[in-house]
Amino acid sequence: MIETHILVVFFTTSVLLALSPGPDNLYVLAQSARNGRSAGFFVTLGLCTGLTGHTTAVAFGLAAILRASALAFTVLKFIGAAYLLYLAWGAFRAAVSAAEEATEPSLSKGTLFRRGIIMNLSNPKVSLFFLAFLPQFADPSRGSMILQLFLLGGVFILATVLVFSLISILAGGLGDKYRESAFAQKVVNRLAGTIFVGLALKLAFSER
16 A cells, blocks of 8 residues: 555645635635634535545546546536536625624535535536546555545545634634624625635636
8 A cells, every 4th residue: 555655745735735725725714704613614524525526536537537528527617617606696695694693604514515515526627636636646556546546535635624624713713703793794795705706717717
C-alpha cells in the first residue's frame, strides 16, 4: 500500500487545496455566516459525501467519460450553474430573522446536507481534478489501484472536513455577532447571493 511519507505529503497538499478559494469552501463560509456554525458543519458533511462520489468515479474510471465527452461535461456544468443560481435566488429573497431567532439555522440539517451533496456532485471540474490529482500518488506496484485511490480520496476528504469545519467555526462565530442586526443580515444575504452568482458564471463559462 501507500507509504506513510507519501500520505503525509498528500494530506498536506490536500489541506492547502481545501484552503484555496473555491465554490465549496465559499459556500460553507456563506452558510456559516448566515445561519451559524452548525449550518456550515452539515454543508461540509454534504460536500464531503459528494467527494466520495467523485472518488468512486475516478477509481472505476467514470470520470474519464467527462474528460472524453464534451456533451457530458457541458450538461453537468450547466446543471451545477443552474443550482448555484437557485441558491443565489434563495439568498437574495431570504427574510431577515427576528433577533431572538437569529441564532437558529433557517434551513433544516437535512436540507443543508443535501445541498452540499448536490453542489459538489454537479461540479464536473471536481471529478476532472480528482482524475488528474489522485493517480499521481498511486502506484500499481504497491497493489490494487482501486484501494489506493479510495485511500487517497479518504485522506483528501479528511483534510477537507478539518479545513471546512474550521471555516464553519470562524465564520459562524463572526456571524453570531451580527445576526441580531437586521441590516447586517441583509448585507450577508446579499453578499452570499452575489458569491453564488459569481460561482455560477465561473462554472458556466469554464472549460475542460
